[in-house]
Amino acid sequence: MQAPVVLENVSYHYRTAVSERRVLSDISLVIRSGEIVILTGPSGSGKTTLITLIGALRAGQTGSVKVLGEELRDANEKAMTQVRRQIGYVFQQHNLLDSLTVAENVMMSLQLGDQKLSGKEQRARVEEVLTQVGLAEHVDKNPRELSGGQKQRAGIARALVTRPSLILADEPTASLDKESGRNVVDLLQTLCREQGASVVLVTHDNRILDVADRILHLEDGEIQSVSEAMSANTSQMLRLLDQHDPEASLYLSAFSLALTRVAMADNQMDDAERNAIREVLNSVSGLGSGEVDLVMELAMSQVRCRTALNGSGKNLFSAEQAAHFVESMQAVAAADGDVSDEETAEIRLIAEELGFPPPP
Numbered sequence: 001m002q003a004p005v006v007l008e009n010v011s012y013h014y015r016t017a018v019s020e021r022r023v024l025s026d027i028s029l030v031i032r033s034g035e036i037v038i039l040t041g042p043s044g045s046g047k048t049t050l051i052t053l054i055g056a057l058r059a060g061q062t063g064s065v066k067v068l069g070e071e072l073r074d075a076n077e078k079a080m081t082q083v084r085r086q087i088g089y090v091f092q093q094h095n096l097l098d099s100l101t102v103a104e105n106v107m108m109s110l111q112l113g114d115q116k117l118s119g120k121e122q123r124a125r126v127e128e129v130l131t132q133v134g135l136a137e138h139v140d141k142n143p144r145e146l147s148g149g150q151k152q153r154a155g156i157a158r159a160l161v162t163r164p165s166l167i168l169a170d171e172p173t174a175s176l177d178k179e180s181g182r183n184v185v186d187l188l189q190t191l192c193r194e195q196g197a198s199v200v201l202v203t204h205d206n207r208i209l210d211v212a213d214r215i216l217h218l219e220d221g222e223i224q225s226v227s228e229a230m231s232a233n234t235s236q237m238l239r240l241l242d243q244h245d246p247e248a249s250l251y252l253s254a255f256s257l258a259l260t261r262v263a264m265a266d267n268q269m270d271d272a273e274r275n276a277i278r279e280v281l282n283s284v285s286g287l288g289s290g291e292v293d294l295v296m297e298l299a300m301s302q303v304r305c306r307t308a309l310n311g312s313g314k315n316l317f318s319a320e321q322a323a324h325f326v327e328s329m330q331a332v333a334a335a336d337g338d339v340s341d342e343e344t345a346e347i348r349l350i351a352e353e354l355g356f357p358p359p360p
């Protein structure tokens with residue numbers, strides 16, 4: 001089966017009378033059938049521009065945008081509309097019409113799509129989807145009577161009622177609290193899996209990244225690998241923490257490493273243990289929960305790394321990688337013009353732990 005979204009060398013500029021600004025640079029990507037892809041990136045990195053290009057809501061400029069089998073580069077308005085009808089959109093603002101009931105809002109989406117359903121079938125379909133999103137009791141209400149989370153779930157019902165094979169969601173949780181945001185993405189994930197729909201979900205909410213099969217990160221209009229994105233974010237957070245309070249940062253690292261090692265002594269950390277550590281770190285540091293979470297993640301990855309090395313670490317690196325590893329450690333030790341005995345000893349210890357031949 002053909003991939004529902006194929007982009008090749010896509011670039012995009014915004015032009016004004018006085019300036020031209022490149023917001024997407026040479027983007028190539030494929031979204032496979034049934035895949036849930038999260039698109040992250042800082043504000044202004046081009047996420048909305050990219051998703052509106054995929055959604056046929058904006059005409060392309062450079063490169064090929066193939067969506068649901070249609071090349072959109074030179075597509076006319078009729079072809080664009082045809083593609084749009086096969087896509088379900090969920091926006092940051094739910095965009096429900098207050099002059100209609102919840103059910104009527106969803107019905108409207110069904111009537112705009114080219115579904116050949118009788119009135120009775122349409123009503124049944126609307127009721128079914130509103131039940132799936134947990135709004136069975138609210139079908140005849142006015143959208144104004146719903147909470148933020150309920151409105152966004154109505155927005156999902158409206159996007160899914162036509163059973164589209166592609167769903168595009170631009171920051172659907174941005175205006176929701178943590179719990180409603182979580183509910184909304186869980187729901188989106190479950191329903192899309194059931195229908196076998198592909199999803200592109202834009203977010204800069206790190207807490208929902210786990211629903212993705214794949215994460216794409218945009219930075220200044222370019223796609224980055226997840227590891228590039230993570231290391232950039234992590235080091236930025238750590239610098240902040242260090243500037244914020246260097247002593248606390250050291251203390252916290254040691255503290256969280258110790259607690260994490262205890263929790264992971266049996267090779268797993270459950271939610272109760274995780275929460276206990278978070279509470280302790282929060283109370284000793286007074287840092288925000290994002291910072292505490294980061295410190296915990298780092299401690300956990302250190303412990304995981306240690307555990308992996310103790311067990312099967314011996315074969316983790318090729319001879320060439322091992323040599324490079326040792327050379328790099330020596331270069332760092334020599335950087336201040338003097339390799340101390342402590343530094344030499346530490347390099348030997350690390351090399352031994354990693355199963356490298358003894359360094360010269």
Ligand code: ADP
Pocket residue numbers: 014015021023041042043044045046047048049050
């Ligand atoms: P994101 O969704 O990641 O925040 P956008 O795709 O909305 O990013 O915007 C990317 C960049 O393009 C931003 O710097 C934004 O200011 C600029 N931009 C967005 N829309 C327009 C427009 N209609 N005209 C000119 N510049 C725009």
Ligand code: MG
Pocket residue numbers: 047048049
């Ligand atoms: Mg945006």
